[in-house]
Amino acid sequence: MAAKPASLFHTKKHNHQACIRSALRKAESICSENELRFTHIRKRILELIWSDHEPVLAYGLLKTLRREKENAEPPTVYRALEFLLENQLIHKIESLNSYVGCNSPGTAHPSQFLICSQCNQVAEIDDPDVNRIIFQQGARSGFRVEQQTVEIKGLCPTCQNHDDG
Amino acid sequence: MAAKPASLFHTKKHNHQACIRSALRKAESICSENELRFTHIRKRILELIWSDHEPVLAYGLLKTLRREKENAEPPTVYRALEFLLENQLIHKIESLNSYVGCNSPGTAHPSQFLICSQCNQVAEIDDPDVNRIIFQQGARSGFRVEQQTVEIKGLCPTCQNHDDG
DNA sequence: TGTTAACCGTTATAATATAACATAATATAT
DNA sequence: ATATATTATGTTATATTATAACGGTTAACA
Numbered sequence: 001m002a003a004k005p006a007s008l009f010h011t012k013k014h015n016h017q018a019c020i021r022s023a024l025r026k027a028e029s030i031c032s033e034n035e036l037r038f039t040h041i042r043k044r045i046l047e048l049i050w051s052d053h054e055p056v057l058a059y060g061l062l063k064t065l066r067r068e069k070e071n072a073e074p075p076t077v078y079r080a081l082e083f084l085l086e087n088q089l090i091h092k093i094e095s096l097n098s099y100v101g102c103n104s105p106g107t108a109h110p111s112q113f114l115i116c117s118q119c120n121q122v123a124e125i126d127d128p129d130v131n132r133i134i135f136q137q138g139a140r141s142g143f144r145v146e147q148q149t150v151e152i153k154g155l156c157p158t159c160q161n162h163d164d165g
Numbered sequence: 166m167a168a169k170p171a172s173l174f175h176t177k178k179h180n181h182q183a184c185i186r187s188a189l190r191k192a193e194s195i196c197s198e199n200e201l202r203f204t205h206i207r208k209r210i211l212e213l214i215w216s217d218h219e220p221v222l223a224y225g226l227l228k229t230l231r232r233e234k235e236n237a238e239p240p241t242v243y244r245a246l247e248f249l250l251e252n253q254l255i256h257k258i259e260s261l262n263s264y265v266g267c268n269s270p271g272t273a274h275p276s277q278f279l280i281c282s283q284c285n286q287v288a289e290i291d292d293p294d295v296n297r298i299i300f301q302q303g304a305r306s307g308f309r310v311e312q313q314t315v316e317i318k319g320l321c322p323t324c325q326n327h328d329d330g
Numbered sequence: 331t332g333t334t335a336a337c338c339g340t341t342a343t344a345a346t347a348t349a350a351c352a353t354a355a356t357a358t359a360t
Numbered sequence: 361a362t363a364t365a366t367t368a369t370g371t372t373a374t375a376t377t378a379t380a381a382c383g384g385t386t387a388a389c390a
Contacts (some may be wrong), residue, residue, distance in 0.1 A: 142322035157307035
């Protein structure tokens with residue numbers, strides 16, 4: 001039987017525990033390979049970011065973290081975010097001042113995001129065509145592209161159906 | 166004789182007064198056509214945003230505005246920005262929390278920006294190819310695109326030459 | 331075991347943005 | 361012209377996002 005095609009967006013009932021475990025496992029091995037210290041705080045922040053597929057705010061993380069660590073302060077969270085960003089374990093969504101887990105962790109890569117404005121779910125698409133045309137368009141103006149922020153807002157398939165129905 | 170090709174980036178000695186005048190004139194006529202009140206504050210904020218081709222911060226605008234209007238406060242600036250954004254006279258650069266003048270004012274349009282990380286100059290490219298591929302890539306995932314944030318950082322032609330030399 | 335570097339705790343504050351309510355200016359209806 | 365409604369601005373306060381600075385602790389390693 002054919003494999004079910006992987007969707008970029010997740011149903012409400014997908015096995016999300018598996019997503020979290022997978023993300024943590026990858027992070028463990030990336031940190032181990034690169035001799036990075038995957039401390040408890042860093043691990044816990046990553047886990048909280050992966051608690052669903054929606055972008056989370058730094059102060060939202062802080063609030064949650066404080067339930068288990070009373071003395072958590074903004075730098076506690078921002079330092080962990082800095083570590084996770086530097087090592088490509090998460091991305092920042094600039095237009096929402098928020099953070100999501102990275103789907104291809106551990107290596108620098110240009111990425112693009114589809115963000116549902118109704119359910120807030122984010123899908124990371126690291127599309128070579130988008131990337132290529134951005135480089136081409138830059139080159140046409142003599143511009144040397146170094147980094148791209150591509151955040152696309154709209155309606156995910158599920159939310160479109162709910163609207164139409 | 167052939168017309169000089171318009172560059173997206175501007176030299177230091179281009180006639181920038183003409184850029185400002187043109188932007189203000191267009192804004193006047195757009196507001197007039199749409200019965201929008203182009204008040205002194207709004208006009209002045211737009212003029213300050215156009216004071217060069219770099220993105221400006223809201224609190225930078227506030228500081229400047231206060232030189233001529235002592236009682237200016239954050240809402241003074243943010244309300245003007247809101248008006249100018251709503252009516253497509255400026256854009257917000259999300260990744261820099263800053264604002265630039267719009268090159269095709271008065272009509273909603275998907276836009277992309279090239280941002281020089283050295284001189285900070287921003288070029289607005291409203292490229293149909295970038296736009297089309299974003300819609301296509303969205304569609305491939307069943308995603309209905311409504312709005313896009315495309316901010317590309319790198320080196321403008323001039324700053325590349327300075328680095329290479 | 332002493333030294334160094336990395337990480338974290340803690341306090342303070344910077345930077346960005348909005349809420350809420352009062353007053354003023356403008357547009358509209360009579 | 362005048363009353364009324366609407367839009368814009370003034371003003372104070374506060375919410376939200378993020379970083380600086382310094383001291384103490386933990387982990388790496390010579």
